[in-house]
Amino acid sequence: MALSLTGADRYSPEKLPLLEQHVDEQVANRTWNLDANVALLRFYQFSPASVKPQLIVKILVKAIMQAPNPDYKYCITLLPERLQQVDESIFKAVQLANALETSRFGDFWTTANTCRDLLGSIPGFYESVRGFIAHTLVHTYGRVTKRTLADCLKLEGATLDQYLSDKCRAAGWSIVNTPAGDVVALPKNDYNQSVVKRSQELIRFEQVAPMLKAVTVGF
Amino acid sequence: MAFRGGYDDGYEGFVQVPDIVKQWAHYFYRHIRERNIPEIQSMYEISFMKLSDRYYKAAPWPEVQHIQEVVDQDHEMYFRHLYARCQPTLRDRCDSWDNYLDLFGLLLTSNVNMQLPNIWLWDMVDEFLYQFQSFCQYRGKVQSMSPEEIENVKKCEAKKVWNTVEVLNILQALVDKSGIVAELEGDGGVRLSELQGYYPQSSNVLRMLGYFSLVGLLRVHCLVGDYITGLKAIYPLNLHERTHLFSPSIPGAHITLFYYGGFAYLMQRRYLDAARCFNAVLLYIYRVKAAHRSSPTFEQMLKKNEQMYALLAICLALCPVAAKSLDENVLMQLRERQSDNMAAMSRGDIDVYDTLFRDACPKFVTSTPPAYDQATTNTNQLAFRAQLNSFLQEVRSGQTLPQLKQYLLLYEGGVGSIALSRLAGLMDVEEGALRQQLLCLKNKQRQLKWEGGRDMTAGTWTVASDLEFHIDVDPQTGREMVLVSDTQQVGEGRAFSVGEGVKTEGG
Known part of the structure; x- marks a missing residue:
């Protein structure tokens, strides 16, 4: 589709139908076009009469699926607060995003359970959010109990085992037998093991110097 | 054009224009014809202010038809003076809007060969956006309007007077027509900063209006909560690469660019980047401040300075290691101003975040027109509240x-x-x-x-x-x-006691 977001008519309302249609295309094709969606939300803000809440919800849910990229944050500040309050689905999407953002995975799944129809209509939703939850775990845990995994990912029994065996095959996870039972070893990275003073690499001495001085003076 | 052209009868006869004002206009126009930048700039920055103080302290300048030598830019200065010194009426606002349309329309369609002081071109864009914000504020106060005034405002809406999309379109048109993006992409801004925007044998007007409109786009997008588009809109300007940045030669533009750029980063939870932006511009203000003591924009500069220290304090409270990238001087100034607040914020005191944000955030515009028929409250606060709540939500989530x-x-x-x-x-x-x-x-x-x-x-x-x-x-x-x-511990206070009996376990 020829959807140009640059040029002289980039803010032109004639683009509205194209942008709206594009949301459904992204849902169907499992793609994501941040600029187009932000442009649509911008139109809606300027022209409240044309707002279609069901499309806003789709954008928000798709944005949540981009985590850890902050696309949801880019979108939500464009949305008038009133919409978040009056539209049930939008309100739900906001709750989902907030729960995910703060790792309240239990709350996330509870809320997700109340809007299964909506989330089921967005192909790839569960896969994406589980991907993000796993990403968070991999950055925090060296080894993790199956119980914690099951709770965070909301997977049980055979489904969990299937998920784990996929991860073991494709993502470097492994199951370790220990005296205390099976635990899952997650692939090592800079964040889930003890590292020695990485902060030194991040900064040059001349950047630290003023801080060191400040510390001696007392902050 | 309901509010234009219908000037009150009998009004013209009473206007007495002092000779010195006429003379000023005469010379001003002549310097513009002769492309005498230093003289234009001096007349624009100094004598216009002096005449304003002497003759038009609390009144508008005479309308341009009363001054013999009419140049388009006089309109622009007329309205700017009016907004600064008097309370503009709805008709003033509409006239000023029409005037900007005429002025920018002329610049976009004709072959401009003038050289004008860059500072004036910046002020044009800056004032244009100030008046846009001012209109949005005015529009939101429906409850204090008479039914007649409401009708008139509605007519203005229908004509898209100070409409957000129109404002964005104008800025974008100036950017596109100026070719500034291609130029900056081409040499990274080297020529622009070396020649200070004044190229031989070519007018600076469109080029610089395009440049300043990039800053304008960032500002408008931020004002409606669209931070990512704001930062994309200034491409290829980059606040982290300042070697060939032209903006430092126009303090107002430079400060605006970094204030909104830093703020956009802050709202995206990119505190390291935000702190770097604020650090750069606070250092800049510290250096140039003394030279602008007598400038009419000095107070504004000091105000933005304080606001950015407040925003920087927020960044550091939410992300203490951002302090590592700060200049020693900035850190010292920050400590002088904000150490109590920072201590309170690092304890998770939401009220302090709230207060600092209120004081230091941009004047957000509610780009949705109010529901005039049922508005009982001031809708101006809607946009501000949405952004405040979004920010506090982020703070609370880490409380x-x-x-x-x-x-x-x-x-x-x-x-x-x-x-x-x-x-x-x-x-x-x-x-x-x-x-x-x-x-x-x-x-x-x-x-x-x-x-x-x-x-x-x-x-x-x-x-x-x-x-x-x-x-x-x-x-x-x-x-x-x-x-x-075990990591290097820098900067953060560790005076915190959890009482007796806490021991390190295992190893």
Whole structure:
């Protein structure tokens, strides 16, 4: 589709139908076009009469699926607060995003359970959010109990085992037998093991110097 | 054109224009014809202000038809003076809008060969947006309008007077027509900064209006809460690469660019990048301040200075390691102004975040027109509240983390570790809640940081923390252990006591 977001008519309302249609295309094709969606939300803000809440919800849910990229944050500040309050689905999407953002995975799944129809209509939703939850775990845990995994990912029994065996095959996870039972070893990275003073690499001495001085003076 | 042209009868006859004002207009026009930049700039910056003070302190300048030598720009200065010194009426606002349309329309369609002082071109864009904000504020106060006034405002809406999309379109048109993007992409702004925008044998007007409109686009997008588009709109300007940046030669433009740029980063939770932007511009203000003491924009400069120290304090409270990138001087100034607030914020005091944000955030515009027929409240606050709440939501979501960090710091040194269940007991929280907080802390410690390239919105994930930890399962006992790595500890106060009986477990 020829959807140009640059040029002289980039803010032109004639683009509205194209942008709206594009949301459904992204849902169907499992793609994501941040600029187009932000442009649509911008139109809606300027022209409240044309707002279609069901499309806003789709954008928000798709944005949540981009985590850890902050696309949801880019979108939500464009949305008038009133919409978040009056539209049930939008309100739900906001709750989902907030729960995910703060790792309240239990709350996330509870809320997700109340809007299964909506989330089921967005192909790839569960896969994406589980991907993000796993990403968070991999950055925090060296080894993790199956119980914690099951709770965070909301997977049980055979489904969990299937998920784990996929991860073991494709993502470097492994199951370790220990005296205390099976635990899952997650692939090592800079964040889930003890590292020695990485902060030194991040900064040059001349950047630290003023801080060191400040510390001696007392902050 | 309901509000234009219909000037009150009998009004013209009473206008007495002092000779000196006529003379001023005469010379001003002549210098413009002769492209005498220093003289135009002096007349524009100094004598216009002096005449204004002497003759038009609380009244508008005479309308242009009363001054013999009519140049388009006089209109612009007329309205600017009117907004600064008097309370504009709706008709003034509409006239000024029409005037901007005429002026920008003329510049966009004709072959401009004037050289005008860059500062004037910046002021034009700046004032255009100030009046846009002013109109949105005015429009929101429906409850204080008479029914007749409401009808007139509605007519203005229908004609898209000071309409947000129109404003964006104008700025974009100036950017596109000026070719500034291609030029900056081409040589990274080298020629522009070397020649200060004044190229031989070519007018600076469109080029510089295009340049300043980039800054304008950033501002308008921020004012409606569209931070990512704002930062994309200034491409290829990049606040991290300042070697060939032209904006420092126009303080107003430079400060606006960095204020909104830093703010956009802050709202995206990119505190390291935000702090770098604020650091650069605060240092800049510190250096140039003295030279602008007598400038009419001096107060504005000081105000933005204070606002940005407040925003910087927020950045550091939410991300203490951002202090590492700050200049010593900025850090000192920050401590003088904000140390109490920063201490309160690092304890998780939401009220302080709230207050600082209120004082330092931009004047957001509610770009949706109010429902005139049923409006009983002032809708101006809607946009502001939405942004404030979005910010406070972010702050609240990390409110318990400073306390958690303080506990973890107790186990730092060598490799300290503690069983998650024991830590939960010490903190008096459920294990599940502690696990959630630890995961949340991990997440919040990671942020995008710009590391090169022209696109300011690009970035790589970076750990922005002075505290590193992870969780592991002890294979012997099956217990979850929190392990705190020994990292260099810089800057943050550690005076925090959890009482007796806390010992480092295991190793």
